[in-house]
Amino acid sequence: MGSLEINGPRILFRIMGYPITETIRNQWIIMAFVIVLAFWVSRNLKKIPSGKQHIAEIWISMVQGLVKQAMGDKNMWFAPYVVALMPYLFFCNISGLVGLRSPTADLNTTLGMSLMTIFMFHFFNIRFNGIVAYLKGYLSPFVFFLPINIIGELSRPVSLSFRLFGNLFGGSVIISLIYFLLPVFLRLVVPIPFHIYFDLFSGGIQTFIFSMLTMVFIANAIG
Amino acid sequence: MNDSLILGRAIVLAGSAIGAGIGLIAGLGPGIGQGYAAGKGAEAVGRQPEARADITQTMLLGQAVAETTGIYSLVVALILVLLNPLVGLVG
Numbered sequence: 001m002g003s004l005e006i007n008g009p010r011i012l013f014r015i016m017g018y019p020i021t022e023t024i025r026n027q028w029i030i031m032a033f034v035i036v037l038a039f040w041v042s043r044n045l046k047k048i049p050s051g052k053q054h055i056a057e058i059w060i061s062m063v064q065g066l067v068k069q070a071m072g073d074k075n076m077w078f079a080p081y082v083v084a085l086m087p088y089l090f091f092c093n094i095s096g097l098v099g100l101r102s103p104t105a106d107l108n109t110t111l112g113m114s115l116m117t118i119f120m121f122h123f124f125n126i127r128f129n130g131i132v133a134y135l136k137g138y139l140s141p142f143v144f145f146l147p148i149n150i151i152g153e154l155s156r157p158v159s160l161s162f163r164l165f166g167n168l169f170g171g172s173v174i175i176s177l178i179y180f181l182l183p184v185f186l187r188l189v190v191p192i193p194f195h196i197y198f199d200l201f202s203g204g205i206q207t208f209i210f211s212m213l214t215m216v217f218i219a220n221a222i223g
Numbered sequence: 224m225n226d227s228l229i230l231g232r233a234i235v236l237a238g239s240a241i242g243a244g245i246g247l248i249a250g251l252g253p254g255i256g257q258g259y260a261a262g263k264g265a266e267a268v269g270r271q272p273e274a275r276a277d278i279t280q281t282m283l284l285g286q287a288v289a290e291t292t293g294i295y296s297l298v299v300a301l302i303l304v305l306l307n308p309l310v311g312l313v314g
Contacts, residue, residue, distance in 0.1 A: 007305075069280075159291045162294055163294050169298075173301065205287070209284065212284050213284070
């Protein structure tokens with residue numbers, strides 16, 4: 001029986017003292033994959049779609065439907081961000097299937113993603129409602145709620161990032177426990193349903209949840 | 224390293240492991256809540272099968288938010304077991 005090793009992403013090398021971990025390398029691979037996929041799918045588009053263009057159109061119209069439902073007709077300008085966000089997060093979540101360590105099983109990645117959402121939340125809140133209404137929002141329903149509102153705002157990125165991180169990291173811990181407990185000749189077959197649940201299903205659901213919460217937050221900010 | 228220090232570290236490690244196990248009792252709450260939401264979702268689909276997509280989406284969103292406390296306890300338990308932050312306090 002091998003030893004059970006559960007640890008964070010390894011540091012591969014350093015560029016000017018800045019550590020490049022497995023997380024960052026896998027993110028680069030996934031970003032390159034998503035960019036290449038997007039280029040390949042959108043090359044020589046035709047009026048009458050065929051082949052790969054069907055997939056692209058289904059994808060775009062599905063995301064546009066989601067945005068329309070969650071944010072309303074007047075906020076359709078937000079759709080491109082979600083169109084890019086969802087494949088990135090999804091491929092990050094399922095990258096465990098091809099032996100890459102999931103970048104989203106690292107709190108740094110998920111905290112970065114949720115900070116982007118939170119930054120947009122505050123930015124659009126100020127831009128669409130004005131700074132006065134934004135600051136007044138902290139005093140609602142009356143003045144004594146100021147500390148509670150501030151704690152509530154601070155807990156938003158924490159809960160958003162820990163949800164994604166906890167799901168993915170917990171899944172990877174359980175998967176490695178299963179591999180550790182099984183004898184070698186069973187490792188080929190038995191983990192497959194667990195991979196389907198923890199990587200594909202959980203990864204897809206968490207992608208959907210993160211994108212939906214982002215849309216709901218920003219729709220609330222715009223008001 | 225003297226004996227009392229080893230004993231102290233062993234006690235801290237045992238306490239961390241027990242604490243992680245007890246902490247995961249927090250999984251009860253999200254489990255009950257998500258099951259309740261899923262049951263209500265099934266009821267709603269039975270009553271209004273044509274709104275299936277909307278109901279599923281709303282249910283999943285609510286369940287994900289309800290899951291947060293369970294995920295917190297999971298993260299705390301993993302930190303207690305894997306990082307052993309309390310061992311450094313001994314000696």
